[in-house]
Amino acid sequence: MEHGHGGISDALPCLHALGATRTPAILRLPESCPTWAKKALDLGPQGVMFPMIDSPKSAKKAVSYCRFPPAGVRGSAHTVVRASSYGIDAGYLSNCEEELLIMCQVESEEGVKRVEDIAAVDGVDCIQMGPLDLSASMGYLWDPGNKKVRETMRVAEKGVLGSKAGKGGAYLAGFAMPHDGPQDMRSRGYHMISGAVDVGLFRSAAVDDVKRFKMSLMNGTDDEKEDDKESDEKYWSE
Secondary structure (H helix, E strand, C coil), rough: CCCCCCCCCHHHHHHHHHHHCCCEEECCCCCCCCCHHHHHHCCCCCEEEEEEEEECCCCCHHCCCCCCCCCCCCCCCCCHHHCCCCCCCCCCCHHHHHEEEEEEEEECHHHCCHHHHEEEEEECEEEECCCHHHHHHCCCCCCCHHHHHHEEEEEEHHHHHHHHHCCCCCCCEEEECCCHHHHHHHHHHEEEEEECCCCHHHHHHHHHHHHHHHHHHHHHCCCCHHHHHHHHHHHHHH
């Protein structure tokens, strides 16, 4: 929901689809605030992701949005929301906080400086690195592969992994990029890696389709090259 056009009402059918296949769902909030967290949690996802967490204080606030009083500030309507099966799940209040995955996105220079403290906050389960926003905060907009950005990412990664080595700490998650593939990330110790997104897959397929069509025009039409019919049929069937 952070960068897409959809909101809470659009997330619900996605949760229905994922639930039908017993696939865990994580909702990425557009803003770290109690209102968005409350509405997302009432839908019943298995995890929530908070953006732009740059200090232990903001991480503690994020966790508090996921906890009912007195441990937090989450509003209660557990008798009528999807998360509790609309009040049918009698054990919801006892289990919901323990079963929820709380992810905090570290995506700024300030966040990297405090990443170990953020990872150590009680209730933070996972640190999600944000290479695009991090590169922008460093003055390298849309250049996450810049040497200085990559060096800063390594500092953050080591900080998170170091926190997990001892008691507590958080898992390390991130987005695979053209310059940083999932295998490379896995070798550095990432516990969770996000691969291609649906919009990116559709865009790449559409662009590739148009490129192939333009190339076919440059190479001649079917009438001009009837002997190339087999290759044309393969193109249109893909």
